[in-house]
Amino acid sequence: METLKTNMVILGGGAAGLCAALGAVQVSSSIRLILVSKGLIGKSGSSRMVQGGFNAALKGDDSWKLHLEDTLISGEFINRQDLVSTLAKEAPRCIEQLENWGCFFDRKEGNIHSKTFGGQTKSRTVHRKDFTGIEVTSKLFDQLLAFEEQVLFLQECRALQLLQNESGAVAGVIVFDIRKGTLYLIQAKVVVLATGGAATLFSVKAPPMEKSGDGMALAYRAGAQFVDMEMVQFHPTGLVVPGTLLNGSVVEEGLRGIGGKLLNSQGERFMERVSPNHKECANRDVLTRAIYREVKEGRGTENGGVWLDLRELKEDVIKDEFPNMWKRISLLGKDPKSDLLEVFPTAHYMMGGIRINPYGQTSISGLFSVGEDAGGVHGANRLGGNGIADSVVFGLRVGQNAAIAAINESELQRNFQLSLEKQCNQLKKKLQSPFLNEKGVNPFYLRKKLEETMSQLAGICRNEQGMISALHFIEKLKEWHPRTYINGNLSYNLALQEWLNVENLLIVASLIIHSALLRRESRGAHWREDYPEKNDRDWLSNIVIFKERDQEEDHQLKTKIEPVSFTMMSPETVNSRKSILPPETKLRS
Amino acid sequence: MKAYNNDLIAGGGINLVDVKIRRFHPGKDQHPYYSWFRVESAANQTVLDILTVILQEHELSLSFRFSCRTGLCGSCGMIINDEEKLACQTLANTLGQEITLEPLKNYPLIKDLTVDLTTSYSKYKKIAPAFAKNHDGSISGISRYLKHFPCLHCGLCYSKCKVVAIQPSFLGPISLHQMYVLEDLGKNPFSNYRKQMATHEGGIFDCMSFGCCGAVCPQSINPMESIHHLQHKWKK
Ligand SMILES: Cc1cc2nc3c(=O)[nH]c(=O)nc-3n(C[C@H](O)[C@H](O)[C@H](O)COP(=O)(O)OP(=O)(O)OC[C@H]3O[C@@H](n4cnc5c(N)ncnc54)[C@H](O)[C@@H]3O)c2cc1C
Ligand code: SF4
Ligand code: SF4
Ligand code: FES
Numbered sequence: 141m142e143t144l145k146t147n148m149v150i151l152g153g154g155a156a157g158l159c160a161a162l163g164a165v166q167v168s169s170s171i172r173l174i175l176v177s178k179g180l181i182g183k184s185g186s187s188r189m190v191q192g193g194f195n196a197a198l199k200g201d202d203s204w205k206l207h208l209e210d211t212l213i214s215g216e217f218i219n220r221q222d223l224v225s226t227l228a229k230e231a232p233r234c235i236e237q238l239e240n241w242g243c244f245f246d247r248k249e250g251n252i253h254s255k256t257f258g259g260q261t262k263s264r265t266v267h268r269k270d271f272t273g274i275e276v277t278s279k280l281f282d283q284l285l286a287f288e289e290q291v292l293f294l295q296e297c298r299a300l301q302l303l304q305n306e307s308g309a310v311a312g313v314i315v316f317d318i319r320k321g322t323l324y325l326i327q328a329k330v331v332v333l334a335t336g337g338a339a340t341l342f343s344v345k346a347p348p349m350e351k352s353g354d355g356m357a358l359a360y361r362a363g364a365q366f367v368d369m370e371m372v373q374f375h376p377t378g379l380v381v382p383g384t385l386l387n388g389s390v391v392e393e394g395l396r397g398i399g400g401k402l403l404n405s406q407g408e409r410f411m412e413r414v415s416p417n418h419k420e421c422a423n424r425d426v427l428t429r430a431i432y433r434e435v436k437e438g439r440g441t442e443n444g445g446v447w448l449d450l451r452e453l454k455e456d457v458i459k460d461e462f463p464n465m466w467k468r469i470s471l472l473g474k475d476p477k478s479d480l481l482e483v484f485p486t487a488h489y490m491m492g493g494i495r496i497n498p499y500g501q502t503s504i505s506g507l508f509s510v511g512e513d514a515g516g517v518h519g520a521n522r523l524g525g526n527g528i529a530d531s532v533v534f535g536l537r538v539g540q541n542a543a544i545a546a547i548n549e550s551e552l553q554r555n556f557q558l559s560l561e562k563q564c565n566q567l568k569k570k571l572q573s574p575f576l577n578e579k580g581v582n583p584f585y586l587r588k589k590l591e592e593t594m595s596q597l598a599g600i601c602r603n604e605q606g607m608i609s610a611l612h613f614i615e616k617l618k619e620w621h622p623r624t625y626i627n628g629n630l631s632y633n634l635a636l637q638e639w640l641n642v643e644n645l646l647i648v649a650s651l652i653i654h655s656a657l658l659r660r661e662s663r664g665a666h667w668r669e670d671y672p673e674k675n676d677r678d679w680l681s682n683i684v685i686f687k688e689r690d691q692e693e694d695h696q697l698k699t700k701i702e703p704v705s706f707t708m709m710s711p712e713t714v715n716s717r718k719s720i721l722p723p724e725t726k727l728r729s
Numbered sequence: 730m731k732a733y734n735n736d737l738i739a740g741g742g743i744n745l746v747d748v749k750i751r752r753f754h755p756g757k758d759q760h761p762y763y764s765w766f767r768v769e770s771a772a773n774q775t776v777l778d779i780l781t782v783i784l785q786e787h788e789l790s791l792s793f794r795f796s797c798r799t800g801l802c803g804s805c806g807m808i809i810n811d812e813e814k815l816a817c818q819t820l821a822n823t824l825g826q827e828i829t830l831e832p833l834k835n836y837p838l839i840k841d842l843t844v845d846l847t848t849s850y851s852k853y854k855k856i857a858p859a860f861a862k863n864h865d866g867s868i869s870g871i872s873r874y875l876k877h878f879p880c881l882h883c884g885l886c887y888s889k890c891k892v893v894a895i896q897p898s899f900l901g902p903i904s905l906h907q908m909y910v911l912e913d914l915g916k917n918p919f920s921n922y923r924k925q926m927a928t929h930e931g932g933i934f935d936c937m938s939f940g941c942c943g944a945v946c947p948q949s950i951n952p953m954e955s956i957h958h959l960q961h962k963w964k965k
Contacts, residue, residue, distance in 0.1 A: 180794075180846065183802045183882065242860025242911075244871055274801060274879045282858045282907075285850070295847055319839050348796040383771045384778045385798040385817065463878070468799060471818065472773055584785040628790025629757065632840040635789040 141323045141564055146174050146292070147546040149313055149326055150539070151299045151355060152334030153177025154185030155273075156511025156531035158280035160332050162241075163539025164546075165287045171543050173291055174326060175284075176315050178298040178335070179350050182281035185336050186347045186489075186512065187531060188274060191392045191464060193255055193267030194245075194532070195525035196231035202262040204228040211526060212709055214259040214423055215491075215519020216664045216674070218368060218682055221708045223517045223534075226498050227526070230533045235266055238532065243279040244268065256397050257524040259423040265525035270392050270462045276528065297324065298640070299354060300567055302331060302362045302507070304557050308689050309505035310362060311553035314567060318637065321630025323564055329549040330506050330542045333359060334535070337490030337512040338648040343588075343595040344378055344388040345487040352641035353648035355513040359494045360647055363689030365503040367515040367682050369492035369648075370656035370666045373522050374600055376427035377402075378486020380445040381472060388486035391448060392465055393524045396420040398457065402431065403447040403480070404439035410446075425521045425664045428485040432600045435484065445484035450476040485600055489527055491518040491665065492655065495684065500538030503686070506545075510538040516682075520664020571630060573622065574639050580625035583639040590617055590645060598653050603670040607653050614650050621646070654697055655683045676711060680704050735787040737767045746770045746821060748779060750791065751831040754840045764788065770821045776828065777805055777816040780842075793842040800947060803881030806833050806888070807842050813885035813945040833888035846884050852900050856908045856926055857919040869915035878948040880906060886942035886952055898931035902942040902952030905933060909955035912962070924963050933959045 150160045150173060161175050177184060197207045207228035212219055235245070235252070245266045246253045256263040268275040284291060296318040303312035303325075312327040338353025339345060360366070377396070378388040396402075402420055404410050414430040415422040422430075431446050440446055450458065455477055459466050469476055493515030500508040511531040518526060556563075574583075597610035621643060626635045661675035662668050684700040737745065745767055753761035766783050777795055784791045795805040798817045805816040808831040810824055821828065836844035862868060886902040887893055893901045900908075908923055927933045936956045943951030 179796050180802075180804060183804055184796045188802050189797050189799065240860075240862065244868075244874060246875060247871070268875070268879075271801065271879060274881065278879060278882065279860065282860065285854050286857070286859045288854065293847075319845075348798070348802070350796060381773050384773050384775065385781065386773070386775070389799045464799075464801065467818075471820065582785070582789055626789055631754075632792040632843055633790065634784060634792060 141325055144174065144324055144326045145552060146172050146326065146328050148173040148330050148332065148542055149328040150175045150332045150334060151313065152185065152336060152511070152513070153179065153181035153295070154334065154336055154511065154531065155187035155276055155280065155528055156513070156535040157332070157334035158182060158277065158284060159532050159535025160334055160510055160539030160542065161284055161291055162280065163536040164543035165290050167540050167543040168547060169290070171290060171546065174294060174328070175291055176294045176297050176299055176313075178318070178354070179296065179348070181293055181295050182277040184348060184350055186351065187528060188277050189346075189348070190273030190276065190528045191270040191390065192257060192394055192524050193265040193272045194231070194235065194276070195257070195260070195264050195523065195529045196235045196266055197228065197262070197264055198232050198235065198252055198254070198266065199262065199264070202264055204232075206261055207231070207264060209709060210260050211523055212519070213714055214521050214523045216521060217519065217680055217706070217711050218663065218704055219519030220516035221706065222498050225708055226537070227517055227530060227533050230537070231529045234529070234532045234536065237536070238276065238279070241279055241283045243275050245272075255394050256421070257393055258396070258418070258421045259523050270394065270464045273528065276532070294324065298637070299335070299358060300640070301563065302358050303327070303560065303563070304362060304689070305553040306555045306557055307505075308363065309553065310507040311556065314564060316571070319632055321633070323567065325560055325564060327552050329546040329552060330508060332500070332538060332542050333494065333507065333509040333513045334511045335513055337493060338645055339372060339487040339490050341591060341594045341645055341649055341652070342487035342599055343591040344484060346375055346378060346388055346390045347488070350641075353644045355509065356494060356651070357644035357647045359502060359504070359507065359509065360651065360687065362504055362507065363686060364507060365495040365684050365686040366651055367492055367495040367684055368519070368655065369515070369651045369685060370659050370683065371491035371518075371520050371664060372487060372652060373424060373489040373491055373665050374428045374485035375488035376424055376431055376485050377448055377483040379468070380441070380443045380482040380484050382443055386468070386472070389468065390486065390488070391481060391483055392462060395450060395453070395458070395462060395465060399453055401449045402427075403449050404434045405441055405446075406439055408439070410434055410439070423521055424524070428600055428665075429667055431483070431485055441482050443482055445482040447480040448483045449480055451478065487599070489522055491515065491520065491522050492652070499541040500534060501541070508538050508542045510534045520666060571636070574624050574626040574636065577623060577625045580623045581620060583624050583626065583635055583642055586617055586620060586624060586642045587638055587645070590614070590642065590649060594649055598649070598656060600667060602656055602666070602668050604657060607657050611650065611653055614646055614653070617642070618646055651685055654699070655685050658683050658699060658701070680711070731765045733767050734764045735766050737769065744770050744822065746779070746824075747827045748783065749827065749829045750783075750842065752841050753838060755838055772822065774821050775817050776809055776819045776821055776824075776830070779821050779828070780816060780830070792840040801881070803883030806883045806885050807831065808833060808888070813888050815883060815885070815947050818947060833884055835888050835890065835893045836884060846882070849884060849887055849901060849903055853904045853907065856900065856904045856923055858904075858907050858911070860911060860914070861918050863915050863917050867915065870913045874910065874914055877910070878950060880950055881948060883947065885945045885947065889941040889945050891939060891941065892935055892937055896931070896935060899935050900926070900931050902956070905936070905959065906950060906952040906955040909959050912959065927959055928963050933963070
């Protein structure tokens with residue numbers, strides 16, 4: 141075990157983590173920080189996979205206020221308005237900052253070009269073809285390499301446990317080196333969680349598998365508060381390719397934006413019926429429910445999807461504007477000019493998460509959170525293009541704030557809740573334990589069972605009975621977990637990694653279900669069969685959920701239901717905007 | 730002789746492939762060895778799918794790296810039947826009955842198919858890879874830049890490069906391509922420094938122009954061409 145001391149630790153090497161690091165080094169040249177990433181820095185996480193683009197109100201006829209309005213309407217008004225206004229106001233400046241760091245976005249006639257994404261009144265999604273994520277993450281990393289003296293990179297290392305002092309403040313983290321199979325004990329003044337969410341909890345999913353709610357689980361164990369965990373976004377068009385890891389990969393929204401149509405097995409363009417005004421450009425929640433219904437009511441394809449029809453689009457436009465999509469479709473041996481693509485909603489993003497204020501502070505002293513780990517920005521439905529914007533805007537901000545907090549904290553904490561040696565020994569023992577089991581199920585099997593349970597009982601469509609049985613099954617999986625069998629040794633052991641993943645995913649799964657049981661209505665991504673209507677009278681509220689620091693078990697979960705404060709805009713004010721954005725037509729039920 | 734590490738008997742009509750994987754855990758294993766697996770391969774399955782099946786059902790201790798599974802992150806590079814490829818972008822049914830998987834070359838081995846891709850960053854850092862605007866704030870080459878696909882840092886070209894293999898000081902295709910991209914954006918504050926790096930030992934004049942780098946690049950980048958541009962620009 142190696143002991144390290146530093147000002148600040150950032151967990152996560154996606155856009156949020158990279159931006160937090162860049163934000164921090166901007167504050168002072170005396171800041172020293174450690175960037176820990178479970179995958180390769182900049183090459184792991186969802187940020188790398190961003191295809192669509194980055195929302196920023198750059199054009200003359202657009203404004204941060206319109207961006208705010210679109211975001212609140214899409215989020216069905218349970219977003220935290222102070223966070224959304226920060227996002228909308230700072231996004232344009234962040235685009236400028238990114239360009240100064242060498243991330244260049246597509247241009248037309250010299251000006252930055254933007255796409256039209258669902259649910260937006262203006263075309264505001266800035267992009268670099270359909271590989272915006274590669275552009276952003278690789279340039280952020282290039283930039284960070286210049287600060288080698290201030291930043292220590294620990295790649296392929298995963299955070300296992302936060303260190304807390306006697307009063308519960310976070311004072312470091314224990315990290316497992318995946319390659320070497322050894323531990324680092326890092327003492328720090330502040331810790332920033334940027335590990336992305338856990339939308340990989342479902343059978344059909346888009347994000348990289350290493351995102352397993354680790355940051356959320358760390359925060360949960362430490363006693364942090366969570367907000368609206370029931371809000372899990374499904375992207376309407378995930379590719380259906382059974383038996384492969386390509387299953388659930390996203391077909392970019394922009395292709396619907398330029399005329400891609402959805403058809404059911406009877407050849408009907410069902411979105412004309414469901415949402416005559418917006419059709420395929422409706423919000424993601426609307427499309428997801430509509431597709432789910434078509435399949436459930438027997439109008440789906442053989443593999444349980446619907447068709448995406450790109451046949452009327454120009455071949456060179458797809459090839460030129462969406463080269464990655466073209467590649468993916470070709471890899472499957474399809475020709476978009478003659479073949480239809482099979483699609484079904486795929487788990488994509490977690491809108492709920494660790495509760496933060498606009499400075500990224502969590503309810504725990506010394507602990508910050510940013511990006512998909514944090515909740516509150518997107519409400520009940522995230523707009524395409526607001527995810528990477530969230531990670532960059534808040535990444536820079538939170539990195540700066542955390543660095544200032546670290547500077548103001550004069551000394552490293554030394555009075556820990558438990559002796560550090562004891563904590564490390566406990567962890568070492570735990571890591572060894574699955575190797576001692578002579579036989580048993582393997583962790584991949586556990587993960588598969590968990591995913592199936594979540595998809596069937598707590599996924600796109602939910603009801604009370606189903607969710608209660610899911611909770612029971614989760615308890616079973618928790619019992620199985622210590623009996624899992626692994627072989628080999630600690631270093632670069634993928635099965636061991638999955639075993640640790642499952643442990644965290646089980647926590648996040650139960651937080652999602654507990655919140656979802658509480659919200660007795662349907663809103664955005666949260667669709668309850670037993671409460672199919674949106675209920676503004678009772679539920680313009682956030683669900684806050686947490687466990688006290690010293691409590692071990694999650695059946696002692698605490699919950700609070702807090703009315704939203706409409707500091708910028710309320711649902712009533714939307715009515716005055718009717719001419720711009722007609723209300724959604726109701727789904728046929 | 731093939732000694733299979735699993736037993737799968739041919740069923741009617743199912744496509745079976747033999748997968749041969751190079752195994753080695755430095756510091757633990759005495760010698761590298763090969764493991765053989767016989768697995769079913771369905772249509773549309775990639776090499777990454779097959780590796781995942783082997784890991785999850787037959788060999789829990791097998792090691793390889795992946796993240797995005799859609800050709801974007803550049804983590805799953807390996808040598809597949811003697812050619813550098815991304816596992817997630819290579820369909821198994823294009824490879825015949827026998828698939829041989831080996832780790833990328835020119836990188837230190839971590840375990841089995843996993844190499845330490847980050848080692849090329851020590852060279853990458855040497856070229857001052859961060860973008861810095863011109864002194865007058867302008868960027869001239871942006872439209873040319875936007876035509877290119879971005880480099881994934883997948884390391885396929887670096888593994889393929891014969892000069893990297895024999896001359897450790899050679900900066901290699903990834904770094905030199907990045908140097909070209911930055912230079913092509915217009916003259917910038919690091920230009921002189923980069924010129925020095927490029928024309929020094931291990932720089933652009935050490936490239937032997939075999940062109941293997943471009944041949945394996947999943948992004949259709951041709952680092953050799955980038956190096957030629959720099960050679961032209963900074964003629965000896
Ligand atoms: C296929 C796809 C397409 C998308 N397209 C768009 C789009 O067009 N526009 C948009 O706005 N949004 C898009 N999103 C959403 C967007 O990617 C996310 O909003 C954003 O990238 C989240 O950034 P992040 O930094 O919080 O997390 P991530 O980028 O996911 O990064 C998480 C990081 O944490 C690391 N990590 C995980 N666990 C640990 C641990 N225990 N210890 C240390 N490190 C850890 C991971 O390795 C990774 O580096 C897309 C998402 C997907 C999956
Ligand atoms: S062309 Fe030059 S850089 Fe490319 S593989 Fe050959 S020697 Fe290496
Ligand atoms: S140039 Fe091509 S092969 Fe080389 S690292 Fe970049 S993407 Fe990979
Ligand atoms: S897994 Fe990302 S490129 Fe293959």
